[in-house]
Amino acid sequence: MTDDQVAAVRALIKEYDPEGLLGMGAPDDEYDPEVRDLVALVRGEQEITPDAVGLIWNRWFNNVSDWCVREPEQVGEVAAALERLRVVDPGGG
Numbered sequence: 001m002t003d004d005q006v007a008a009v010r011a012l013i014k015e016y017d018p019e020g021l022l023g024m025g026a027p028d029d030e031y032d033p034e035v036r037d038l039v040a041l042v043r044g045e046q047e048i049t050p051d052a053v054g055l056i057w058n059r060w061f062n063n064v065s066d067w068c069v070r071e072p073e074q075v076g077e078v079a080a081a082l083e084r085l086r087v088v089d090p091g092g093g
Helices: 003-016 032-043 050-060 072-088
Strands: none
Touching (some): 032 050, 032 072
């Protein structure tokens, strides 16, 4: 995974701050485990769907996050943004 991919996905997740953790003062790298898995989607060959994003999110948050239910439009926006990154750089760089 390239630094540019990581930075782009980190910026995307930071913009949404799905759990509100950054807004509560968590460090900028709070979502890095999720970001690594989302970058893996960007590097993959499968279309990135809201379900794929939700699976990663819920796994990292032990199925206690309600982001996917509370904000399905955001999850869709994140999936679409990740898909655009994937299409721009299908070979991973």
